[in-house]
Amino acid sequence: MTCDQIPKLASSYIGRDLSAVIRLKFAFHLVQCKSCRAYMRGFLKARDLAVQSLQMPAPDALMQALGLHEDDQKVRG
Ligand SMILES: [Zn+2]
Numbered sequence: 001m002t003c004d005q006i007p008k009l010a011s012s013y014i015g016r017d018l019s020a021v022i023r024l025k026f027a028f029h030l031v032q033c034k035s036c037r038a039y040m041r042g043f044l045k046a047r048d049l050a051v052q053s054l055q056m057p058a059p060d061a062l063m064q065a066l067g068l069h070e071d072d073q074k075v076r077g
Contacts, residue, residue, distance in 0.1 A: 001028065006026070006029065006033075006040070007043075013026050014043075
């Protein structure tokens with residue numbers, strides 16, 4: 001796992017869409033890499049702010065882009 005992969009995988013990591021091996025590599029990189037930890041903090045904060053600012057139900061495409069899933073409302077697969 002390299003630093004340039006972290007932004008590409010961030011929303012999948014949060015959305016638990018990554019395989020166990022990739023998740024482990026991602027988490028391991030965060031442990032080792034201060035700048036990617038800072039990136040993930042900012043990523044999560046931006047996501048939380050976006051969620052809080054939504055007054056209406058978000059479109060599916062937006063929920064996916066934010067790494068969120070409406071598992072309690074929809075059955076996946
Ligand atoms: Zn890094």
